Amino acid sequence: MEGNLLHTAEVVHWAALAFMGVVYTIRLIWLLKFKAGGDKQLPGDQGRTDLGPAMYSMANVVMPWAMESTRKGMFFYLTFALFHLGVTVGIFLAIFSSLLPTFFADQNVAYAIMAILGLAGLVGFGRILRRLVRPVMRLISTPDDYFSVTILTVWMFIGVACQAHLAGLVNNTNYLIAYLFATSFFLVYVPFSKISHYLYYPFIRYYIGKTLGHRGSVLPQKG
Amino acid sequence: MTKKDVSWKVQKMMELLPPKLSRQVVLSLVSCVHCGMCNEACHYVKSIPDDPKMTPSYKADQLRKIFKANHDWTGRVAPKWVGAKTPITEEDLEELKDIAFGTCTNCRRCTYNCPMGVDTATVNRVMRGLLTRVGVMPEGVWAVSKDSWEIGNQMGVLMEDYQETLEWISEELVDELGDEKAAIPIDKKNANIVYTVNPREVKYDPRTITNAAMIFYAAGEDWTMPSFGWDQTNFGLFSGDDVMGGNIYKHLEEKFKELSGNLLVISECGHGYRSTRCEGPNWSATPQDFRMESSVTTMLRYIKEGKIKVDKTKNTEKVTFHDSCNNARSCGLYEEPRELLELVTTDFQEMYPNRQENYCCTGGGGAMSMAEYTPRRLKSGKIKAEQLAATGAKIVVTSCHNCVDGLGDLIKHYKLDMEVKQLVDLVAEALVMEKPAEVPEEKPAEAATLAGYKILVVDDEPDMRTFLSTVFEDNGASVIEAADGEQALTLAKSEKPSLVTLDLSMPGKDGGEVYASIRQDPQLAKLPVCIVTGRPELRKLIYDRDVPRPEGYLDKPVSEKDILVNARKILDLSE
Ligand code: SF4
Numbered sequence: 001m002e003g004n005l006l007h008t009a010e011v012v013h014w015a016a017l018a019f020m021g022v023v024y025t026i027r028l029i030w031l032l033k034f035k036a037g038g039d040k041q042l043p044g045d046q047g048r049t050d051l052g053p054a055m056y057s058m059a060n061v062v063m064p065w066a067m068e069s070t071r072k073g074m075f076f077y078l079t080f081a082l083f084h085l086g087v088t089v090g091i092f093l094a095i096f097s098s099l100l101p102t103f104f105a106d107q108n109v110a111y112a113i114m115a116i117l118g119l120a121g122l123v124g125f126g127r128i129l130r131r132l133v134r135p136v137m138r139l140i141s142t143p144d145d146y147f148s149v150t151i152l153t154v155w156m157f158i159g160v161a162c163q164a165h166l167a168g169l170v171n172n173t174n175y176l177i178a179y180l181f182a183t184s185f186f187l188v189y190v191p192f193s194k195i196s197h198y199l200y201y202p203f204i205r206y207y208i209g210k211t212l213g214h215r216g217s218v219l220p221q222k223g
Numbered sequence: 224m225t226k227k228d229v230s231w232k233v234q235k236m237m238e239l240l241p242p243k244l245s246r247q248v249v250l251s252l253v254s255c256v257h258c259g260m261c262n263e264a265c266h267y268v269k270s271i272p273d274d275p276k277m278t279p280s281y282k283a284d285q286l287r288k289i290f291k292a293n294h295d296w297t298g299r300v301a302p303k304w305v306g307a308k309t310p311i312t313e314e315d316l317e318e319l320k321d322i323a324f325g326t327c328t329n330c331r332r333c334t335y336n337c338p339m340g341v342d343t344a345t346v347n348r349v350m351r352g353l354l355t356r357v358g359v360m361p362e363g364v365w366a367v368s369k370d371s372w373e374i375g376n377q378m379g380v381l382m383e384d385y386q387e388t389l390e391w392i393s394e395e396l397v398d399e400l401g402d403e404k405a406a407i408p409i410d411k412k413n414a415n416i417v418y419t420v421n422p423r424e425v426k427y428d429p430r431t432i433t434n435a436a437m438i439f440y441a442a443g444e445d446w447t448m449p450s451f452g453w454d455q456t457n458f459g460l461f462s463g464d465d466v467m468g469g470n471i472y473k474h475l476e477e478k479f480k481e482l483s484g485n486l487l488v489i490s491e492c493g494h495g496y497r498s499t500r501c502e503g504p505n506w507s508a509t510p511q512d513f514r515m516e517s518s519v520t521t522m523l524r525y526i527k528e529g530k531i532k533v534d535k536t537k538n539t540e541k542v543t544f545h546d547s548c549n550n551a552r553s554c555g556l557y558e559e560p561r562e563l564l565e566l567v568t569t570d571f572q573e574m575y576p577n578r579q580e581n582y583c584c585t586g587g588g589g590a591m592s593m594a595e596y597t598p599r600r601l602k603s604g605k606i607k608a609e610q611l612a613a614t615g616a617k618i619v620v621t622s623c624h625n626c627v628d629g630l631g632d633l634i635k636h637y638k639l640d641m642e643v644k645q646l647v648d649l650v651a652e653a654l655v656m657e658k659p660a661e662v663p664e665e666k667p668a669e670a671a672t673l674a675g676y677k678i679l680v681v682d683d684e685p686d687m688r689t690f691l692s693t694v695f696e697d698n699g700a701s702v703i704e705a706a707d708g709e710q711a712l713t714l715a716k717s718e719k720p721s722l723v724t725l726d727l728s729m730p731g732k733d734g735g736e737v738y739a740s741i742r743q744d745p746q747l748a749k750l751p752v753c754i755v756t757g758r759p760e761l762r763k764l765i766y767d768r769d770v771p772r773p774e775g776y777l778d779k780p781v782s783e784k785d786i787l788v789n790a791r792k793i794l795d796l797s798e
């Protein structure tokens with residue numbers, strides 16, 4: 001019975017991944033249908049027309065010193081990094097749990113993954129509270145904003161249990177099954193939610209970097 | 224809800240929206256994750272922290288809701304879930320007007336603080352443009368737009384008033400300088416420079432035109448002012464009306480071409496510079512095919528090229544510099560005004576934060592013309608007032624007329640002990656008018672005397688070293704060369720040169736490190752340095768360091784005349 005359910009969960013999970021891929025492709029085609037604005041003016045005196053400013057802009061995510069908001073909010077930035085690391089590790093776990101069983105059975109790997117997912121889950125929990133408590137966050141949050149961070153947080157905690165099972169720390173296949181179903185739901189929901197922001201990141205960063213770089217205003221300045 | 228229940232203005236707005244949806248705008252609309260990181264970036268939030276509606280993402284969400292409801296499947300399928308909503312009544316539009324015009328100056332500070340790169344200022348401008356096109360806008364925006372369309376400039380200055388003003392400025396200049404050539408040439412064909420101004424200068428502050436004219440005269444410039452198409456400002460930037468923006472830009476372009484000028488110079492005005500230099504060609508869909516620059520760049524070049532002489536001891540009061548949002552964040556004019564200030568004042572103090580992180584003066588985005596929002600505007604300036612006061616400066620310098628007014632208001636409101644000036648004022652005050660100027664001839668003789676000086680040329684390009692060494696040696700100097708930073712520092716200590724020319728981009732120790740080592744070494748700290756670089760963006764290697772500025776700065780390719788004049792000037796000053 002458990003074996004059948006696990007098999008179903010795995011099939012559903014791969015199907016969900018394929019579904020996400022299809023919806024993302026449609027989404028990108030939709031996005032690219034909007035015509036990109038171009039610069040008709042000559043480059044600014046300090047402007048650049050090479051790819052440098054766009055690349056610099058795209059690297060923003062790993063340069064917390066580049067923005068006042070991250071410089072002054074270093075703790076927030078670190079928790080952001082941890083949360084996104086948790087998402088990456090969680091997806092890795094979901095995709096490779098059936099392909100690399102010995103890897104996930106290793107105790108050291110298991111503890112590292114559990115620590116990352118557990119801490120990322122705690123960050124997620126903190127983000128939910130922040131959204132609920134701060135008036136500014138309440139004002140700008142949509143139901144999707146609450147729901148997205150909640151499902152990710154729950155998913156990460158299930159991931160901790162799933163990894164514990166894979167490493168033999170607990171013996172309950174239901175954790176793996178639950179994790180695969182949760183991942184499937186998450187994958188199907190993502191393209192319709194704000195979680196798909198990572199799909200847009202390279203595009204939006206490329207354009208803002210290119211535009212402001214052409215004018216010479218994007219590169220780092222003395223603060 | 225039937226279509227009949229929806230205001231016709233809303234319906235019209237929905238029709239006008241699609242052409243405004245460039246890929247960049249759409250990306251800004253779909254990418255916000257509502258993380259709130261831009262919150263603290265906005266001067267409205269900083270100064271009015273109790274009102275959550277001041278947060279940038281809330282302002283951009285107004286258009287985001289409309290976009291999602293009408294153009295994004297997520298909003299069509301589950302509008303409430305993703306916050307999609309279309310306004311319905313004219314009251315809804317009034318509310319949108321108050322947000323778009325009354326709580327945002329489009330300063331772009333939040334854009335630079337959004338991890339996703341969401342351009343809230345642009346989104347807000349799109350919203351303004353939609354509202355303006357259906358007649359929903361503050362009265363002041365309406366009045367200024369009307370003047371721009373009907374009279375051709377945003378303050379409704381009639382052609383005869385403009386010409387009269389220029390005439391009496393000319394008369395005064397001719398009297399003061401005792402030279403007929405000091406008069407302002409109007410509509411002169413084939414002039415090197417066509418100078419365009421802000422109508423505020425004509426109407427309220429002609430002193431800035433007088434000062435600019437004096438500087439052109441002192442430089443022996445071949446210049447002119449146009450009789451029409453002289454307004455370099457453009458309310459299309461503030462109202463969001465690209466059609467008007469493009470039309471106004473065209474006035475300038477057409478007149479400039481009619482006069483067959485060589486270079487369009489834009490007087491100190493942030494939104495004028497941005498509209499003309501950075502946005503006009505896009506609004507009017509005409510590729511820019513002629514040169515233009517800010518008058519700040521022109522004045523700086525005059526000093527560097529030795530076309531005008533200045534005495535910085537004429538400006539000894541402590542000054543600070545306010546970056547106009549449009550000049551800096553939106554057009555990259557960061558270092559030129561600072562270099563100029565260093566040359567014409569003795570006590571320059573940066574305000575913090577500065578450059579792309581500076582706070583808006585509160586007068587941006589056309590806010591000075593929207594009287595109904597003045598109390599909120601003044602309140603939003605608290606953070607700016609604190610920033611100004613912390614400098615201890617007596618003069619705040621800015622290169623923008625809106626900033627002059629915005630800062631002036633804040634100084635009065637917060638009772639600060641300072642005044643606002645523009646760079647053109649300070650340059651004019653520092654001007655050394657030795658004799659009535661002629662169009663400058665090549666004056667190699669003046670620069671030729673470098674005899675007795677030892678100059679260290681530091682550059683990793685052998686051709687450049689040879690060029691500079693030959694120029695200096697031909698003019699009497701003895702020259703030593705270094706191909707990298709380490710060698711440069713060793714030679715600087717052992718040879719004790721009178722001047723160093725320093726390249727910035729070099730393998731190993733770059734020019735910035737070498738420069739910092741020179742300034743931090745007590746033996747070398749006073750050694751004059753002239754940066755000669757082909758990569759202006761590397762200025763940060765110098766400016767990011769907490770060391771005094773270099774004595775000179777030249778961009779490659781550098782002419783023989785420029786390098787000689789600059790070397791001579793630096794050596795004179797260092798003595
Ligand atoms: S605009 Fe950027 S910083 Fe502001 S809430 Fe949206 S994603 Fe976050």
Ligand code: SF4
Nearest residue numbers: 265327328330331333
């Ligand atoms: S553009 Fe400036 S004024 Fe407008 S929301 Fe952003 S920071 Fe605030």
